[in-house]
Amino acid sequence: xxxxxxxxxxxxxxxxxxxxxxxxxxxxxxxxxxxxxxxxxxxxxxxxxxxxxxxxxxxxxxxxxxxxxxxxxxxxxxxxxxxxxxxxxxxxxxxxxxxxxxxxxxxxxxxxxxxxxxxxxxxxxxxxxxxxxxxxxxxxxxxxxxxxxxxxxxxxxxxxxxxxxxxxxxxxxxxxxxxxxxxxxxxxxxxxxxxxxxxxxxxxxxxxxxxxxxxxxxxxxxxxxxxxxxxxxxxxxxxxxxxxxxx
Amino acid sequence: xxxxxxxxxxxxxxxxxxxxxxxxxxxxxxxxxxxxxxxxxxxxxxxxxxxxxxxxxxxxxxxxxxxxxxxxxxxxxxxxxxxxxxxxxxxxxxxxxxxxxxxxxxxxxxxxxxxxxxxxxxxxxxxxxxxxxxxxxxxxxxxxxxxxxxxxxxxxxxxxxxxxxxxxxxxxxxxxxxxxxxxxxxxxxxxxxxxxxxxxxxxxxxxxxxxxxxxxxxxxxxxxxxxxxxxxxxxxxxxxxxxxxxxxxxxxxxxxxxxxxxxxxxxxxxxxxxxxxxxxxxxxxxxxxxxxxxxxxxxxxxxxxxxxxxxxxxxxxxxxxxxxxxxxxxxxxxxxxxxxxxxxxxxxxxxxxxxxxxxxxxxxxxxxxxxxxxxxxxxxxxxxxxxxxxxxxxxxxxxxxxxxxxxxx
Numbered sequence: 001x002x003x004x005x006x007x008x009x010x011x012x013x014x015x016x017x018x019x020x021x022x023x024x025x026x027x028x029x030x031x032x033x034x035x036x037x038x039x040x041x042x043x044x045x046x047x048x049x050x051x052x053x054x055x056x057x058x059x060x061x062x063x064x065x066x067x068x069x070x071x072x073x074x075x076x077x078x079x080x081x082x083x084x085x086x087x088x089x090x091x092x093x094x095x096x097x098x099x100x101x102x103x104x105x106x107x108x109x110x111x112x113x114x115x116x117x118x119x120x121x122x123x124x125x126x127x128x129x130x131x132x133x134x135x136x137x138x139x140x141x142x143x144x145x146x147x148x149x150x151x152x153x154x155x156x157x158x159x160x161x162x163x164x165x166x167x168x169x170x171x172x173x174x175x176x177x178x179x180x181x182x183x184x185x186x187x188x189x190x191x192x193x194x195x196x197x198x199x200x201x202x203x204x205x206x207x208x209x210x211x212x213x214x215x216x217x218x219x220x221x222x223x224x225x226x227x228x229x230x231x232x233x234x235x236x237x238x239x240x241x242x243x244x245x246x247x
Numbered sequence: 248x249x250x251x252x253x254x255x256x257x258x259x260x261x262x263x264x265x266x267x268x269x270x271x272x273x274x275x276x277x278x279x280x281x282x283x284x285x286x287x288x289x290x291x292x293x294x295x296x297x298x299x300x301x302x303x304x305x306x307x308x309x310x311x312x313x314x315x316x317x318x319x320x321x322x323x324x325x326x327x328x329x330x331x332x333x334x335x336x337x338x339x340x341x342x343x344x345x346x347x348x349x350x351x352x353x354x355x356x357x358x359x360x361x362x363x364x365x366x367x368x369x370x371x372x373x374x375x376x377x378x379x380x381x382x383x384x385x386x387x388x389x390x391x392x393x394x395x396x397x398x399x400x401x402x403x404x405x406x407x408x409x410x411x412x413x414x415x416x417x418x419x420x421x422x423x424x425x426x427x428x429x430x431x432x433x434x435x436x437x438x439x440x441x442x443x444x445x446x447x448x449x450x451x452x453x454x455x456x457x458x459x460x461x462x463x464x465x466x467x468x469x470x471x472x473x474x475x476x477x478x479x480x481x482x483x484x485x486x487x488x489x490x491x492x493x494x495x496x497x498x499x500x501x502x503x504x505x506x507x508x509x510x511x512x513x514x515x516x517x518x519x520x521x522x523x524x525x526x527x528x529x530x531x532x533x534x535x536x537x538x539x540x541x542x543x544x545x546x547x548x549x550x551x552x553x554x555x556x557x558x559x560x561x562x563x564x565x566x567x568x569x570x571x572x573x574x575x576x577x578x579x580x581x582x583x584x585x586x587x588x589x590x591x592x593x594x595x596x597x598x599x600x601x602x603x604x605x606x607x608x609x610x611x612x613x614x615x616x617x618x619x620x621x622x623x624x625x626x627x628x629x630x631x632x633x634x635x636x637x638x639x640x641x642x643x644x645x646x647x648x649x650x651x652x653x654x655x656x
Binding site: 014048053054074077079081083086087090091092096100101103104106 | 251252255256259262263266267461462463465466467468469470471472473637640641643
């Protein structure tokens with residue numbers, strides 16, 4: 001299997017506060033990797049370092065073999081990144097938005113046209129393709145956001161809370177799409193969420209971060225075994241509680 | 248830097264501006280209609296007020312010595328005046344509205360007959376605009392009578408009219424033809440710079456702090472696009488809107504001024520300035536360089552804000568950077584020289600004024616252009632520091648030290 005994402009002892013400090021402390025993991029092609037942790041654990045900071053939005057205080061990140069520090073353009077080109085901190089341009093239509101990002105990713109125009117048609121079809125965007133994004137519903141916006149993340153056909157996809165605020169139908173649609181992307185197209189996918197049921201359904205492996213430290217890295221079955229629990233949620237509480245108690 | 252990426256960012260920003268009705272109204276359409284409407288309104292109100300004042304009825308209290316005099320006859324010719332021959336004092340005048348007192352000396356008739364110079368006193372409460380205007384009209388009528396009497400006395404003595412004017416002084420103002428340019432030079436540079444700033448600042452806020460608030464800026468920074476390309480694309484959009492805004496505002500202002508002149512003079516005379524093609528070229532270059540500076544400065548500063556509202560609080564201090572130097576440039580005595588040419592904004596305002604008046608020196612214009620370019624590049628560098636700061640982009644707290652540390656890309 002080809003390693004497409006690598007976090008190598010990633011650390012980030014804001015002044016004297018250590019937000020992320022030497023976090024390391026890899027994600028292979030075709031793998032869905034869950035990044036879990038309570039609020040303020042350091043997940044978003046880790047994802048921002050992986051995307052190049054933040055420069056690590058220590059360690060390094062690699063996307064598709066490219067260093068985010070030294071080969072930033074190549075690394076960014078290999079990645080589609082979506083977090084809850086990202087929204088759509090209000091006064092562009094979904095198609096214009098996809099064209100805009102396709103061009104920023106240097107996609108040839110004939111390829112881009114076909115890719116947009118495919119994404120519009122796959123995400124059911126056609127009925128609202130020519131509406132300004134500010135007029136779209138939350139579910140419609142999220143479909144467009146994910147389509148935007150994939151417009152340049154990246155090998156690596158990072159999705160932070162992609163189903164937050166969506167109804168059950170929209171969430172299910174997105175989860176199915178994520179599975180298909182990883183398993184059929186061989187993309188490496190980091191999936192960060194607070195919804196542990198979704199993690200159990202989707203993820204091949206998980207990492208649990210708490211207070212900036214990597215508390216667990218492995219598959220779901222092992223963490224349940226280690227904590228003597230039957231469900232991921234119980235294992236998660238057990239790990240986080242144990243860590244908090246030692247402080 | 249890749250031109251295609253810069254062009255893509257520029258086109259997207261302009262497309263969003265053109266679809267933002269609020270920005271179009273505020274920066275382009277509103278000023279275009281506001282000035283002509285405002286000036287037309289002021290002009291028509293002013294003209295009707297003038298007419299009303301002229302038609303207002305007044306009472307003139309003429310001291311008894313004036314009964315039957317040429318002065319009484321003169322005043323009675325004016326149908327808007329009611330002439331009453333009676334004694335009066337200040338208290339009486341104060342108690343009466345629209346009343347003017349004219350006092351002649353007790354031996355008026357004798358002095359008049361002997362050809363002496365007779366003292367005529369006009370007493371009125373000139374704090375009232377209508378009374379003040381009427382006093383000026385009466386004064387002008389008396390001056391005409393004065394002139395007529397002088398001619399009669401000279402004729403009676405068989406003297407030529409030149410006898411009373413040993414020196415016939417004539418002033419020839421060679422700058423008369425440049426009057427319009429002088430008037431424009433006193434305020435137009437400030438207006439130009441202000442309009443550029445207003446045009447730049449609102450789009451700068453929208454595409455920086457506005458994008459941060461709408462959570463779209465981070466998306467752009469995760470794309471394989473360099474900070475330089477992002478700045479260049481956004482800066483080009485800010486500059487174009489700044490220049491278009493200035494052009495629209497100026498066109499509107501000049502149109503409005505002509506409307507105002509028409510109202511004041513009831514003629515079709517217009518402001519005309521004679522500038523050579525080279526002067527216009529210099530003016531365009533200086534406006535472009537001023538836009539470079541103000542656009543880059545606006546981008547650098549407002550990106551520090553995390554919300555539209557916060558960014559708006561930066562507008563007033565930034566506006567002072569434009570207003571104060573450009574106002575000072577319009578004051579009497581302000582001139583472009585080797586020292587003042589080194590002060591950004593002030594130098595451009597002075598140079599535009601000199602170009603309008605037709606006294607611009609090429610060496611000084613070159614110096615102003617050089618200084619403006621340097622200031623613009625410095626502002627762009629500041630913008631690159633702001634855009635290159637990860638705390639600014641992610642909306643974290645920004646300290647001065649971290650602002651000076653460049654990030655890669």
